[in-house]
Amino acid sequence: MKLEEKVKKSIEKYKMLNKDEKILVSVSGGKDSHTAAWILKKLDYNIELFHINLGISKFSEISLKKVKELAEILNVPLNIVNLKDITGKTIEDLRKKHCSICGITKRYLMNRFGYENGFDVIVTGHNLDDEVSFLLNNLLNWSIRYLPKHLPVLPSHDKFLKKVKIFYEIEEEEILEYAEKEGIPFTTAKCKFQKDAITVEHRKYLNKLKEYNKNIKKQFLYGYLKYRHIFELEEDFQFKECKICGMTSAGNICSFCRVWKIKEFKW
Amino acid sequence: MKLEEKVKKSIEKYKMLNKDEKILVSVSGGKDSHTAAWILKKLDYNIELFHINLGISKFSEISLKKVKELAEILNVPLNIVNLKDITGKTIEDLRKKHCSICGITKRYLMNRFGYENGFDVIVTGHNLDDEVSFLLNNLLNWSIRYLPKHLPVLPSHDKFLKKVKIFYEIEEEEILEYAEKEGIPFTTAKCKFQKDAITVEHRKYLNKLKEYNKNIKKQFLYGYLKYRHIFELEEDFQFKECKICGMTSAGNICSFCRVWKIKEFKW
Numbered sequence: 001m002k003l004e005e006k007v008k009k010s011i012e013k014y015k016m017l018n019k020d021e022k023i024l025v026s027v028s029g030g031k032d033s034h035t036a037a038w039i040l041k042k043l044d045y046n047i048e049l050f051h052i053n054l055g056i057s058k059f060s061e062i063s064l065k066k067v068k069e070l071a072e073i074l075n076v077p078l079n080i081v082n083l084k085d086i087t088g089k090t091i092e093d094l095r096k097k098h099c100s101i102c103g104i105t106k107r108y109l110m111n112r113f114g115y116e117n118g119f120d121v122i123v124t125g126h127n128l129d130d131e132v133s134f135l136l137n138n139l140l141n142w143s144i145r146y147l148p149k150h151l152p153v154l155p156s157h158d159k160f161l162k163k164v165k166i167f168y169e170i171e172e173e174e175i176l177e178y179a180e181k182e183g184i185p186f187t188t189a190k191c192k193f194q195k196d197a198i199t200v201e202h203r204k205y206l207n208k209l210k211e212y213n214k215n216i217k218k219q220f221l222y223g224y225l226k227y228r229h230i231f232e233l234e235e236d237f238q239f240k241e242c243k244i245c246g247m248t249s250a251g252n253i254c255s256f257c258r259v260w261k262i263k264e265f266k267w
Numbered sequence: 268m269k270l271e272e273k274v275k276k277s278i279e280k281y282k283m284l285n286k287d288e289k290i291l292v293s294v295s296g297g298k299d300s301h302t303a304a305w306i307l308k309k310l311d312y313n314i315e316l317f318h319i320n321l322g323i324s325k326f327s328e329i330s331l332k333k334v335k336e337l338a339e340i341l342n343v344p345l346n347i348v349n350l351k352d353i354t355g356k357t358i359e360d361l362r363k364k365h366c367s368i369c370g371i372t373k374r375y376l377m378n379r380f381g382y383e384n385g386f387d388v389i390v391t392g393h394n395l396d397d398e399v400s401f402l403l404n405n406l407l408n409w410s411i412r413y414l415p416k417h418l419p420v421l422p423s424h425d426k427f428l429k430k431v432k433i434f435y436e437i438e439e440e441e442i443l444e445y446a447e448k449e450g451i452p453f454t455t456a457k458c459k460f461q462k463d464a465i466t467v468e469h470r471k472y473l474n475k476l477k478e479y480n481k482n483i484k485k486q487f488l489y490g491y492l493k494y495r496h497i498f499e500l501e502e503d504f505q506f507k508e509c510k511i512c513g514m515t516s517a518g519n520i521c522s523f524c525r526v527w528k529i530k531e532f533k534w
Contacts, residue, residue: 139406140476140483142490198479205472209407212465216407223409230497 003178007039007166014152016164021120023047024079024161026110027070029063031179031186032125034070036166038184040123041074048077048119052109054102055083055090062187069185079117081109081267087260091193098193101259108256112247113267114161121156127167127175132217133202135224147231150224158239158248171217270445274306274433281419283431288387290314291346291428293377294337296330298446298453299392301337303433305451307390308341315344315386319376321369322350322357329454336452346384348376348534354527358460365460368526375523379514380534381428388423394434394442399484400469402491414498417491425506425515438484 001009011017017040025040027033027049040047051067054060064080071078083105084090091102114122135150137143152168154160167175179186194200209216241247242254245265249255268276278284284307292307294300294316307314318334321327331347338345350372351357358369381389402417404410419435421427434442446453461467476483508514509521512532516522 140487142487142494144494198476201472201475201479205468205475208468208472209465212468220407220409227409227411230500233497 003035003170003174004039004042006170008043010152010166010169011043014168016153016166017045017121017123019045021046022118023121023123024050024110024114024117024119025123026050026106026125027067028125029066029187029189030125031176031184031188032127032130032167032172034066034125034184034186035175035179035182036123036125037070037074037076038179038182040166041076047123048079049074050079050110050113050122051081052106053080053082053084054092054105056092056191056193059189059191060090062189066185066187073185079113081113083109086266087262089260099197102193104255104259108247108254111159111161111163112245115159115247119161121162121164123164123166125167125175126165127170127172128217128221129172129203129206131165131168132206132220133199135221136202136206137199144231144233148228150221150228158241159246160239160248169218169221270302270437270441271306271309273437275310277419277433277436278310281435283420283433284312284388284390286312288313289385290388290390291317291377291381291384291386292390293317293373293392294334295392296333296454296456297392298443298451298455299394299397299434299439301333301392301451301453302442302446302449303390303392304337304341304343305446305449307433308343314390315346316341317346317377317380317389318348319373320347320349320351321359321372323359323458323460326456326458327357329456333452333454340452346380348380350376353532353534354529356527366464369460371522371526375514375521378426378428378430379512382426382514386428388429388431390431390433392434392442393432394437394439395484395488396439396470396473398432398435399473399487400466402488403469403473404466411498411500415495417488417495425508426513427506427515436485436488 017023023040023045025033025037025047027037028051037047037049049067049071051064053064067078067080086109091098094101110122131150138146138150152165154163156162206217213219239248239250240252242249242257243252244257245254247254284290290307290312292300292304292314294304295318304314304316316334316338318331320331334345334347353376358365361368377389398417405413405417419432421430423429473484480486506515506517507519509516509524510519511524512521514521
């Protein structure tokens with residue numbers, strides 16, 4: 001089956017998207033998010049692109065270039081925000097925890113931008129390999145709060161927009177093959193901080209296990225979906241409003257505001 | 268802290284053993300089970316040894332030799348059973364599933380031998396590395412029936428004897444170091460079927476993760492103990508008596524009898 005057909009099936013199976021929704025596709029410059037935008041455009045969904053310039057030298061420049069190429073080919077609006085304009089700093093300026101702060105920052109900015117600009121849903125390029133490696137990481141750490149959340153669709157909640165992973169069931173290598181065949185512009189540049197991430201080991205390991213069982217990633221993910229409910233322990237959990245920015249938050253102050261301590265937020 | 272002290276602490280913490288219990292230590296010829304017997308003897312527990320000759324050429328011969336040396340040094344009774352005398356076959360005679368059938372067979376024979384000969388408890392040499400790699404395997408497969416059972420002590424139930432892992436909290440390398448320093452006889456011969464086992468990959472991976480977090484194995488295991496209860500789904504599960512051998516079983520016929528189809532069991 002062609003990749004577009006598989007994505008179409010996932011969209012139906014998990015009720016991911018509707019044609020009348022205003023969709024913001026978060027694009028990084030890499031193959032996954034670019035292919036997500038490419039396929040959604042092909043399938044005639046109403047999309048705009050969103051890109052954050054993280055200010056990581058060389059990597060962010062080449063990423064931005066590819067994002068602009070993509071937007072031009074697809075002929076869709078491209079929304080760019082500069083991290084330095086908002087926080088006064090780039091990811092490179094941080095002294096530690098680059099990956100976790102980058103994750104917090106991207107999730108916050110894409111959601112806030114989408115919320116403030118009338119989008120219904122955010123689509124990201126996360127694929128099967130991403131999902132199982134995050135899941136494995138959360139199991140190894142028994143991060144019980146995050147364990148129920150490895151879903152293809154996270155519904156909207158207050159000021160959190162709906163989040164959709166159209167490649168939830170698709171392996172990375174299939175996306176790469178498709179992107180190359182279609183001539184989608186993307187960069188293979190790796191962020192220089194990525195090499196330190198333990199998730200690289202999870203990916204290597206899961207790829208190694210494929211030699212024993214070629215369906216192991218999907219089986220692991222579908223088994224998880226079957227038993228996911230056992231991780232839902234915090235039944236009386238209530239979201240709050242961040243006291244600084246007013247966005248939806250798990251705590252009194254959201255992670256973004258805790259990290260960046262910005263007095264006045266301006267795009 | 269010395270290994271014996273750590274084991275003593277584990278025995279107290281998990282209420283593993285009493286001095287008046289008759290203990291059967293299952294010994295394979297390898298460092299872990301031999302060290303378990305060695306330390307229990309040092310700590311003045313009432314032990315006998317139990318060994319199964321699996322009939323795997325070279326490996327079983329050298330294992331048996333080392334087991335006999337150990338029994339002589341410790342001056343404790345050694346009980347040996349030959350798989351071929353009981354089943355008419357060796358593990359080598361099997362055409363497939365060597366590792367899983369070997370596991371079923373060893374668990375059954377040590378339990379039945381202990382039960383029929385008045386022992387109170389069976390001690391095995393399983394260590395922290397074994398436990399976390401089995402746990403990881405069961406998580407990857409979502410083997411929900413086995414997921415609640417990664418415990419240091421499995422209580423007795425009908426004809427199932429109590430099972431104890433005195434090295435539940437001890438890493439493999441620490442046992443090896445101790446065994447070498449103490450001059451405990453053991454073989455480093457590996458069973459020829461082991462190379463095919465996927466658990467070898469789990470071990471390599473978990474050892475690799477230690478480079479990121481040296482306590483990762485213990486944290487994974489203690490996190491598991493904290494949340495273990497969420498895997499207990501089969502609340503109305505009832506053990507049965509195997510219709511062939513009469514031993515305690517999960518199904519109508521136990522796995523041992525299903526595999527070996529023996530008409531009349533004789534030690």
